[in-house]
Amino acid sequence: MTQTSPSVTGREKAVDALRELILRGDFPAGARLGEMELATRLGVSRTPVREALTRLAAEGLVELVPNRGARVSKWSVEELEGVFELRTALEPKLTALAVPKARPEDVEELDRLALRMVEVGSPGPEQDLDALVPLNREFHGRLVALAHHPALAGALASAVHAPIVLRNFHTYDETSLRRSLAHHVEIVAAVRAGDPEWARAVMTAHIRNARAVMVRAAREQENP
Amino acid sequence: MTQTSPSVTGREKAVDALRELILRGDFPAGARLGEMELATRLGVSRTPVREALTRLAAEGLVELVPNRGARVSKWSVEELEGVFELRTALEPKLTALAVPKARPEDVEELDRLALRMVEVGSPGPEQDLDALVPLNREFHGRLVALAHHPALAGALASAVHAPIVLRNFHTYDETSLRRSLAHHVEIVAAVRAGDPEWARAVMTAHIRNARAVMVRAAREQENP
DNA sequence: CGAAGCCAGATTGTGTGCAATCTAGGCCGA
DNA sequence: TCGGCCTAGATTGCACACAATCTGGCTTCG
Known part of the structure; x- marks a missing residue:
């Protein structure tokens, strides 16, 4: 295709x-x-x-x-959970595939993005949760592109487009947000170390962390 | 969605x-x-x-x-392999999900389909390889539907639609075909036994068997 | 003789008109 | 007063007409 x-x-x-x-x-x-x-x-x-x-x-x-x-489109809690299962099935695999293909300049770019997200995401006067959205999309997008796997990437695309109902980072509690940003940094470390399994594991954790946040938020939205 | x-x-x-x-x-x-x-x-x-x-x-x-x-659409060998990786990632999971949801009448229907495929697929005067195509689509379709998982099923759909270049069973050698038909029967047995892991494992084998056949055929088609 | 340019036919991209369908509000009857 | 029916406005579904673009073959020039 x-x-x-x-x-x-x-x-x-x-x-x-x-x-x-x-x-x-x-x-x-x-x-x-x-x-x-x-x-x-x-x-x-x-x-x-x-x-x-x-x-x-x-x-x-x-x-x-x-x-x-x-x-x-609106997404019910069940549908949202389904979408995260799909991401769990695909994105860690894509991340692992990306590791051996990443050139040094790719790693630097990912690193830059991950660190920038930590900057704008950390509490303080510089915090700008809205700026996280495009950075996050770019980070995941670059990682997926590195895998050079159109079939898996295409199937994943419908999943990452889905949870737009909660397309901002304002629903993250501080602990989950710190954890999420740390995941990005750790994934870069795994890529730099050339360890696909490490990268895969962190990406899995990253998605499950996001899932917990999103599902909780969606539930509150459905039953206020 | x-x-x-x-x-x-x-x-x-x-x-x-x-x-x-x-x-x-x-x-x-x-x-x-x-x-x-x-x-x-x-x-x-x-x-x-x-x-x-x-x-x-x-x-x-x-x-x-x-x-x-x-x-x-035409599919290169690489794209075809990618599609089978996608199926490998999703369809066994869907099969495992289907197991606890299958009611006795669902199992009977799957059984009927699997046995019918063995009939029309076995060598002899009754063999009709073209009749296998709709039966196969129905078997996999019912199994996927049983899982009640729209997100995964939707992502899988693009993958099963893909290898239409080889949409017939004529490219199967006899051994692979027998194996494939036996997989169907064994999957039904696993569903009847209520064993998701068994079903998942056989489905994985089923897809990898198909992958081997299709990729070989596609290669021959590209380099005649 | 070969290659670049060009022209005609065919096909796709886009705008618009009309018919079919849906939504909302009022009207009538109980 | 409340509920069901009906009509008017708005919106979508489809068809068609015209403009933009491409394909392939021909001409012409080196």
């Missing part, structure tokens, strides 16, 4: 723009996505918007109900 | 019809899929066809190149 070529058409631009809008949280989960509204917002007609919506629906980001339009 | 509601719109019908056509092998891998051609064949206009193609592209069944149309 070959990756679709770079976006030049309006549809691909619409897909990317809309996905970014949703992942950034401009639309709350469950929000209605009117075709006309999106079309004017993106500056195109309804046609490419419709195709973008079908595509994002296939990715699981939006739900499409016939004759009733599109909404940003 | 909630499942999209039953197909009533022309688009959903087009998606299902086209997916079935491709999986059944009416279009060879790499075949060009003209929008107009499909539209007349399915009796709708180009619009729902285009949306069906975007969706199937997201599923990995077709490749979409901007301004150059759609083709049935």
